[in-house]
Amino acid sequence: MREMNSWAILARLKSAPSMSVSALSAATGLSRQAVGRSLEGLASAGLVQFLQPDRTAARSGRPAQLVRFRAEAGKVLGVCLGPKEIRVAVADLLGNVVSSEVTQLPANAPAQEAVASLLAAIETVLLAAGSEQQDLWWATVGTPGIVDPETGFIKLIPSMTGLAGNLLARSLRDALTCPVYLDNDIKLAAQGAHRQDAQDVSPSLVFISWGERVGAGILLNGELYRGSSNDAGDIGFLDLVVDTRQAMTATAQTERAGLGRFEAWVGTAELLHLARISANEHFDSKLLTHLKTVDDYAAFDAFVAAVRADKPAALAALNEVCRRFALGILAVRAILDPDLIVLGGWMAKCGERLIDTLLVNLSNQQLGAPRIELSELDDDAVVQGAIAHALSELNRAKFHRPGAGRTPV
Amino acid sequence: MREMNSWAILARLKSAPSMSVSALSAATGLSRQAVGRSLEGLASAGLVQFLQPDRTAARSGRPAQLVRFRAEAGKVLGVCLGPKEIRVAVADLLGNVVSSEVTQLPANAPAQEAVASLLAAIETVLLAAGSEQQDLWWATVGTPGIVDPETGFIKLIPSMTGLAGNLLARSLRDALTCPVYLDNDIKLAAQGAHRQDAQDVSPSLVFISWGERVGAGILLNGELYRGSSNDAGDIGFLDLVVDTRQAMTATAQTERAGLGRFEAWVGTAELLHLARISANEHFDSKLLTHLKTVDDYAAFDAFVAAVRADKPAALAALNEVCRRFALGILAVRAILDPDLIVLGGWMAKCGERLIDTLLVNLSNQQLGAPRIELSELDDDAVVQGAIAHALSELNRAKFHRPGAGRTPV
DNA sequence: TCTAATTAGTTCCGCACCGTACGTAATTAT
């Protein structure tokens, strides 16, 4: 009961650098004394701090005693562990990143090495943040693949097969004293996108990662929605009946990479394929050369550059892939009708042009087009999401006693 | 605070015909005294009733005083207002239907007449239930079309154009003293399906009505999900890239009826169309004659009969339409990953064969097929859903003080 | 038949907490 009030007070306090007790009382609807009592408890727990009255306010009457949320009272760790790089960040209780690091991983690094790098990176970041390990209150790790969030067991992780199983969770739990939580990277990125968006304004949000693969994270009422087999948002496996000409391309891709049908049809691999054809047709030999680089990353960067330079060959390929992708967005729109769709992943590098092209291809649909935005977090989407998740879990753990579902009061 | 406890006690009490105070105390985790105090209040509000101890229990010790939820303390009204008929039911606070009625409507009856019939039906049903109008605590009405549930304003209702606007809500609110709530029929049916399914076992459920049109109601965590523009589940407007041959049929239908692309492609109109072709190809002239009836209802019934009689012509058409519909189900599966999909609408009359055929057509997909069941409620799905909705709204209204979002305790 | 055991209900009290009322402290305005 006190807990609930404390929670409400903290929630209010977090959104301002400091507030007076009276202001809190007015904002929460509680009496001043109740607020005072709760604050006492919070202060002794180190979560809030009383400040000297602010003389500069220049209002008549006794100056208010200000109280501040001590964001520095604890730290959370956000991690994104991908096949190419490891991103680690330490944030305070308001989600402000205190220190962060990006570590490159050699191609096809063995799992043991990746884990070792991660642990080293965590140590470095903690040091840079001036924090000890026991200052960490929560750690959330995002990684591509299918993760059981209850246990941290990685069921399937094609891009880093060695990490399948318990290795990562066990290593982290051995190394850290705080709770360690593992989840799918896209699901976490969705929570990061929510945070980025003007707080609480979008009760339903779908984050779609559009790269070689396509996946979505779904947030409803600000809560991650997982689905019955922790599989919701797996739109890479949509099956849109493709017409015969396109079917061949797509089928070939599917066989090659084990992708879902939709992602094989709209993913960056298919896009590059289309772009090469288009470059050929447009006699854009310079672009074609770039696109034929062995390194897919480089080829894609060349494509993005061409789009930004308004090269017709690139724009044609972009339009075709957007025409297809629009059907996926439409499916999300028809089924979920979200307030906002946020696009992330490699394709987001194409910039606003991507949104525009998508909207054009959605405009002839019977349903109204949804709001679509680009992810602003870019590569940090997952780390930010991990931090957002960690904070919300902390909240739940500290104040919600999740066990019974019902509060005995 | 007492309210929360009372709510928990009632929730427990509803799931058993009667319970002892001690058993309730154990079940809720509250102390016996707290339970007793809450029960006192509930009893004086007429919501529970103390019973004579049950001697037959034959356990040693003092016999427990039993307490029972007084389901008869209030009534709710569930209504389904369709273009062909009006279904009305009065149920007690446990959702048991006390009396119900079905009134046929003449084809193209004017709105005024439909409303008058409805009011008359309500009077009849109340009389049959032995209830007065003031015994009604809540009325929920389902109707096809787009309804603003906040106000009860009907924005669009193609099958009964005269009902667009405030007429229905106003008439009912004039006639009844209890809160009157209007909503889309399919959204309500979804809530009915949830109730039918072993209580609380499916936190996420999608009810798909498959008839001439196709629409879905989405229940997540037992709550109806509406989407940002009250439009979630509008899967009739899915756009699956159809191959050229099929595209022609589908496009023709779309133009003709203003349907969404998906429903034009899988709806009963298209099904009958396919069935006629198939009957022709199979030289099934008897079926063909039946299918050519002017009355779509009769034609469809003939089709269902043919399916149940294993006629190859009918099965071929069914299979084709299931092949297409499976892609829609797949989209729902990929995006929402629901625990259960319940099929209702005309197509449900095809029986288990429908499910089987769908599952066959889903089996070659990369994602695991979801659980699919037929709606058992049949024509009563909407009325049952309306009752379910009314009860849950009552719960919320009595115990949850929805206003502030935050409880000041 | 009478007593012990068993299970429930009841009463009383302490505790935690909230909110109202009123008194005190620290400013600014005149």
Place this chain on the structure above:
DNA sequence: ATAATTACGTACGGTGCGGAACTAATTAGA
């Protein structure tokens, strides 16, 4: 200086929970 203003602090009554001890109603067994 004094009034006005604003905020803090303390005291008190009320609500409501849970624990402890007591009373009530029944069965098992001597």
